[in-house]
Amino acid sequence: DLPAEVTVWEVGPRDGLQNESSVVPVEVKLEFIDRLADAGLTTIEATSFVHPKWVPQLADAEPLLAGLTRRAGVRYPVLVPNERGLDRALAAGVEHIAIFASATETFANRNLNRTLDEQFAMFEPVVSRAVAEGLDVRGYVSMCFGDPWEGVVDRAAVVAVGRRLLDLGCSQLSLGDTIGVATAGQVGALLDDFAAAGTPTSALAVHFHDTYGQALTNTLAALRHGVSTVDSSAGGLGGCPFAGSATGNLATEDLVWLLEGLGVRTGVDLDRLADTSVWLAGELGRPSPSRVVAALRG
Numbered sequence: 001d002l003p004a005e006v007t008v009w010e011v012g013p014r015d016g017l018q019n020e021s022s023v024v025p026v027e028v029k030l031e032f033i034d035r036l037a038d039a040g041l042t043t044i045e046a047t048s049f050v051h052p053k054w055v056p057q058l059a060d061a062e063p064l065l066a067g068l069t070r071r072a073g074v075r076y077p078v079l080v081p082n083e084r085g086l087d088r089a090l091a092a093g094v095e096h097i098a099i100f101a102s103a104t105e106t107f108a109n110r111n112l113n114r115t116l117d118e119q120f121a122m123f124e125p126v127v128s129r130a131v132a133e134g135l136d137v138r139g140y141v142s143m144c145f146g147d148p149w150e151g152v153v154d155r156a157a158v159v160a161v162g163r164r165l166l167d168l169g170c171s172q173l174s175l176g177d178t179i180g181v182a183t184a185g186q187v188g189a190l191l192d193d194f195a196a197a198g199t200p201t202s203a204l205a206v207h208f209h210d211t212y213g214q215a216l217t218n219t220l221a222a223l224r225h226g227v228s229t230v231d232s233s234a235g236g237l238g239g240c241p242f243a244g245s246a247t248g249n250l251a252t253e254d255l256v257w258l259l260e261g262l263g264v265r266t267g268v269d270l271d272r273l274a275d276t277s278v279w280l281a282g283e284l285g286r287p288s289p290s291r292v293v294a295a296l297r298g
C-alpha cells in the first residue's frame with residue numbers, strides 16, 4: 001500500500017544551490033524560495049549555517065533569513081553542523097534545523113573535519129540545546145548506500161549512525177544516497193533493517209541523488225515500505241561539494257509527476273513549479289536536468 005499523502009521536503013535552495021559553481025545573489029534565492037511556496041511546497045530547506053569558507057555558496061545565510069518573508073504553514077529548515085552554527089541559526093530566528101552525519105569514516109572527515117565518532121560529540125550539544133529551545137531537529141545520514149572512497153556501505157553501520165541520531169533527539173532521519181548509486185533492492189533492505197531495529201517508518205525520510213537515474217525507482221521502493229517524506233530539489237539541482245561524484249537531487253517535478261500518477265497527494269502545483277525551475281535555469285545560465293521539466297517546458 002502507498003501512503004495517501006507525501007510530504008515533499010524541498011532542498012533546492014540548500015542542496016541545490018550549495019553545489020553551483022557561481023554564487024547566486026541573495027535576491028534570486030529569496031525569489032526562488034517565495035516561488036517554491038507559491039507552488040505549494042510546505043517544507044523548504046532554505047540554507048546552511050556552516051563555515052562560509054567551506055561552502056561559500058551559502059555564506060549569505062544571515063541576509064537570506066533576514067530577507068525571508070515567512071509564510072504560515074511553511075517550514076524553512078536550515079542545516080547546522082555545530083554549536084557555532086546553532087548560535088547563528090537561533091540569532092536568525094530559525095525554528096527547524098537539520099544536523100548531518102556521515103555513515104562512513106572518510107566522508108565524516110571530508111565533510112565535517114571529524115572522525116565518525118567525533119561527529120556525535122559535535123552534534124550532541126547542538127541537538128540538546130535546540131530541543132530545549134523548542135526547535136525541531138532532523139538528522140541526515142549521508143552515504144547510506146555507497147561512498148566514493150569506501151565503496152559499498154555496510155547497512156548495519158548506517159542503522160547504527162541513524163539510531164544514534166534518534167537517541168540524541170532528532171525527530172526524523174533522512175537517509176541520503178549522497179552520490180546516487182543506490183538501487184531499489186538496497187533501499188528496501190535498509191528500510192527493513194531500520195524496521196527490525198525498532199525505528200518507526202514515520203520517523204524516516206529518503207534523500208536520493210539521481211546519478212544513475214535510479215532516484216524515482218528508489219523512491220517508489222521507499223513508498224512501498226511506508227515512507228511518506230521524500231526529499232527532492234526543484235529542477236533537479238544539487239550535489240555535494242565534498243563528494244565529487246555527487247550529481248543532482250531527484251527533481252521535485254519528476255517526483256510530483258510520479259506521485260500524481262499514483263494518486264498520492266502532495267499539494268504541489270506542477271505547472272507553477274516547472275515555471276520556477278525554468279526561471280531559475282535562466283538565472284543560472286544552464287537548463288534544468290529534470291526530465292519532467294524538459295517534457296513540460298522544453
Ligand code: HMG
Pocket residue numbers: 015018048049050051052054055079081082084085086088100111112113140141142143175176177178179207239240241242
Ligand atoms: P572546522 O574547520 O573543523 O571548524 O570545520 P572548527 O570547529 O575547528 O572551527 C574553526 C573556525 O571556524 C572557528 O573560528 C569557528 O568559530 C569557525 P576561529 O575561532 O578560528 O576564528 N566556525 C564557524 N563559523 C561559522 N559558522 C559555523 C562555524 N563552525 C566553525 N558553523 C565544520 C568544521 C563542521 C564547521 C566544517 O567542516 C563545515 O562547515 N562543514 C560543512 C560541510 C557542508 O556544508 N557540506 C554540505 C552539506 S552535507 C550534504 O550535502 C549531504 C546531504 O545533502 C545529504 C545527502 O545527500 O546524503 C545533507
Ligand code: MG
Pocket residue numbers: 015176178207239240249
Ligand atoms: Mg544531498
